[in-house]
Amino acid sequence: MSENTKPASGTPTAPSFGPASSMWGGRFAGGPAAIMQRINASIDFDQRLYGQDIRGSQAHCRMLVKQGIITAADGDAILQGLDQVLQEIESGQFPFRVELEDIHMNVEARLAEIIGEPAGRLHTARSRNDQVATDFRLWVRDAMDGMDAALQGLLKALISRAEEHAGTVMPGFTHLQAAQPVTMGHHLMAYVEMIGRDRGRLADARKRLNESPLGSAALAGTSFPIDRHFTAGQLGFDRPMANSLDGVSDRDFALEFMAASAICAIHLSRLAEELVIWTSAQFRFIKLSDAFTTGSSIMPQKRNPDAAELVRAKTGRVIGDLNALLIVMKGLPLAYSKDMQDDKEPVFECADTMELAIAAMTGMIWDMTVNEAVLEKAAGAGFTTATDIADWCVRALKMPFRKAHHVAGSLVKMAEDKGCDLPDLSLEEMRQVEPGITEDARAVLSVASSVASRTSFGGTAPERVREAAAAARVRWLS
Numbered sequence: 001m002s003e004n005t006k007p008a009s010g011t012p013t014a015p016s017f018g019p020a021s022s023m024w025g026g027r028f029a030g031g032p033a034a035i036m037q038r039i040n041a042s043i044d045f046d047q048r049l050y051g052q053d054i055r056g057s058q059a060h061c062r063m064l065v066k067q068g069i070i071t072a073a074d075g076d077a078i079l080q081g082l083d084q085v086l087q088e089i090e091s092g093q094f095p096f097r098v099e100l101e102d103i104h105m106n107v108e109a110r111l112a113e114i115i116g117e118p119a120g121r122l123h124t125a126r127s128r129n130d131q132v133a134t135d136f137r138l139w140v141r142d143a144m145d146g147m148d149a150a151l152q153g154l155l156k157a158l159i160s161r162a163e164e165h166a167g168t169v170m171p172g173f174t175h176l177q178a179a180q181p182v183t184m185g186h187h188l189m190a191y192v193e194m195i196g197r198d199r200g201r202l203a204d205a206r207k208r209l210n211e212s213p214l215g216s217a218a219l220a221g222t223s224f225p226i227d228r229h230f231t232a233g234q235l236g237f238d239r240p241m242a243n244s245l246d247g248v249s250d251r252d253f254a255l256e257f258m259a260a261s262a263i264c265a266i267h268l269s270r271l272a273e274e275l276v277i278w279t280s281a282q283f284r285f286i287k288l289s290d291a292f293t294t295g296s297s298i299m300p301q302k303r304n305p306d307a308a309e310l311v312r313a314k315t316g317r318v319i320g321d322l323n324a325l326l327i328v329m330k331g332l333p334l335a336y337s338k339d340m341q342d343d344k345e346p347v348f349e350c351a352d353t354m355e356l357a358i359a360a361m362t363g364m365i366w367d368m369t370v371n372e373a374v375l376e377k378a379a380g381a382g383f384t385t386a387t388d389i390a391d392w393c394v395r396a397l398k399m400p401f402r403k404a405h406h407v408a409g410s411l412v413k414m415a416e417d418k419g420c421d422l423p424d425l426s427l428e429e430m431r432q433v434e435p436g437i438t439e440d441a442r443a444v445l446s447v448a449s450s451v452a453s454r455t456s457f458g459g460t461a462p463e464r465v466r467e468a469a470a471a472a473r474v475r476w477l478s
């Protein structure tokens with residue numbers, strides 16, 4: 001717990017606001033119990049909303065002036081005072097006070113200290129309920145934009161490395177058993193697809209987020225002649241939210257941000273798991289740089305893929321954050337309930353965690369060294385071109401695929417019995433299984449010809465991978 005949430009002994013008092021907060025304390029005689037202050041105050045974490053809170057207040061203030069609800073002189077004093085508050089917070093001089101509960105009241109109380117009475121007019125036609133909903137939407141929107149930019153950086157790394165390794169063969173797996181040769185470029189481009197969808201999910205969620213709750217007031221709207229379209233426009237929202245009850249109680253935008261993050265975290269985790277496997281001594285497919293690994297204090301040979309392991313682990317937090325807010329929101333009656341104050345910490349943790357995980361993954365992808373010789377050897381191990389010989393029998397001998405599959409299976413068994421790979425079988429040996437096999441058939445057994453032949457759209461052939469990477473560049477990086 002930080003200093004400003006630690007209660008003093010006994011009942012804390014607010015120096016300039018009397019025994020109960022003057023923000024809402026008109027009918028309160030005593031101050032809150034210390035434990036009440038601890039459970040109630042959110043300033044320890046919601047101070048992160050200061051920029052959004054001040055922007056929201058400035059927009060609201062301009063609207064109040066424009067509509068003749070407050071005077072231009074009061075409006076100017078408020079706007080100038082808010083600028084000073086912003087500057088105090090940014091320079092680290094702002095006296096955050098726990099007895100003022102949250103960022104909204106901290107900002108307003110300081111404004112009152114700076115400009116005096118006009119500060120009290122800012123909250124006309126507004127409530128903390130629509131205020132916090134507005135601030136939080138603006139914050140999540142910024143977080144979405146930041147995450148989107150970070151994902152673009154990751155896409156750049158993946159696409160660039162995929163282009164570089166469009167022709168680098170490696171084993172493709174199903175059940176983590178060598179299945180058919182693929183290219184490293186193709187494998188990396190699979191993640192480009194996933195991360196591209198993640199960006200799409202963020203963009204979709206952003207569209208739904210981008211409506212303004214401001215002017216919903218406490219829950220029912222207001223009797224003042226406000227202009228919600230104006231404040232919406234000032235804050236970069238597309239329009240005001242249509243229903244004031246929904247305006248103050250909707251947190252779908254936070255849930256959607258975390259849902260998109262959770263799915264993205266799963267993608268990062270799957271890739272991280274592959275990096276962990278690929279760097280192991282048993283695989284040696286890639287090497288991670290010193291920048292993203294650690295040594296062992298006891299085993300000098302070790303180079304541990306800690307960053308990849310931690311990216312994998314962080315997924316748990318992000319999914320947990322999503323779960324936490326889903327459970328907070330479940331069963332809340334309309335409109336605002338204080339439960340909703342607990343929406344922020346999961347979202348902050350989710351955004352921070354994603355920022356770190358995406359940056360670490362981007363660094364690892366740029367830095368990893370691909371062991372092409374190891375990959376090439378591994379690509380052919382485990383009879384990975386068995387499908388190619390079956391396909392050859394279908395094409396050249398007009399065999400039904402089921403029968404061709406059987407022929408290929410017999411060839412695999414023969415190689416297995418002899419302790420060799422498929423390309424090591426002689427033509428004579430292969431003819432014992434299927435007399436129609438010719439020298440041509442042996443050509444398809446090489447890993448290079450196997451990947452080169454997979455030219456179907458979306459397939460692993462190097463030419464297709466280069467095309468896919470070029471298309472991805474246009475789609476995601478331009």
Ligand code: ARG
Nearest residue numbers: 042102128129132336340341
């Ligand atoms: N700190 C509060 C929150 O984050 C602000 C809204 C308070 N509204 C209220 N009706 N008590 O939710």
